[in-house]
């Protein structure tokens with residue numbers, strides 16, 4: 001079994017309870033178990049986690065996602081600490097720790113800053129008991145709160161790190177063909193992302209930002225840069241090791257020949 005460099009992106013929808021707007025601790029516990037299993041199998045793991053806004057809603061007194069940008073940024077400021085505290089408490093049970101990186105797209109556009117981010121990431125990964133967890137620095141950048149750019153951020157970090165695999169875990173089991181009435185078939189493999197874009201519908205989770213188009217665009221960047229991707233359900237993280245090994249349920253995006 002060869003060690004792989006794996007980026008896992010967790011969307012807000014899988015980190016939040018389905019009945020109310022707060023962090024789903026049971027779900028985070030399962031995701032952390034799956035991370036620990038990948039580490040046990042000697043893979044290197046970097047997480048890009050959304051969920052800061054959703055995790056801050058309750059403390060800020062909201063039942064649903066507010067609309068104005070400054071309030072969203074304030075929710076993210078509160079929620080990010082709650083989220084990291086929850087990750088840390090579950091990771092500790094597996095002898096692991098969190099290394100938090102809050103980034104903006106501007107950080108990765110500047111070569112100098114991107115090199116610094118990479119150096120920090122590599123140093124964190126030298127400590128085999130640390131899981132780097134990345135989110136956009138929402139209190140100083142708004143791209144992500146508008147466009148769901150954690151999908152894109154995960155692809156950019158995958159390219160910077162030269163990851164072997166990017167897995168986008170979301171609230172659906174993969175890219176589905178919803179256009180054919182009655183069909184909910186998961187598309188098992190997409191060889192040309194451009195040809196699959198028409199399958200993405202406008203619909204997305206009530207606490208999410210990006211939707212499927214944002215994921216497909218991020219995947220397109222990653223595969224063009226030589227990194228294969230998978231979109232799969234984050235509600236079944238127990239299949240993560242299988243996904244890495246080439247089985248499991250999801251949509252695979254191989255690197256074009």
Ligand SMILES: Nc1ncnc2c1ncn2[C@@H]1O[C@H](COP(=O)(O)OP(=O)(O)O)[C@@H](O)[C@H]1O
Pocket residue numbers: 010011012013014050148169170171172174175176177178199200201202203204205206207208209210211212213
């Ligand atoms: N063709 C499609 N196949 C699967 N899901 C789709 C498709 N088109 C749109 N979606 C929507 O994409 C959503 C997943 O994206 P999003 O809600 O932004 O999740 P996340 O919080 O994980 O980023 C699902 O809620 C689903 O309704």
Ligand SMILES: N[C@@H](CCC(=O)OP(=O)(O)O)C(=O)O
Pocket residue numbers: 010011012013049050051052053054076135136138144145147148149150151207208209210211
């Ligand atoms: N940085 C934001 C995430 C925005 C975002 O990309 O969300 P999603 O579409 O759920 O991946 C947050 O932590 O709430």
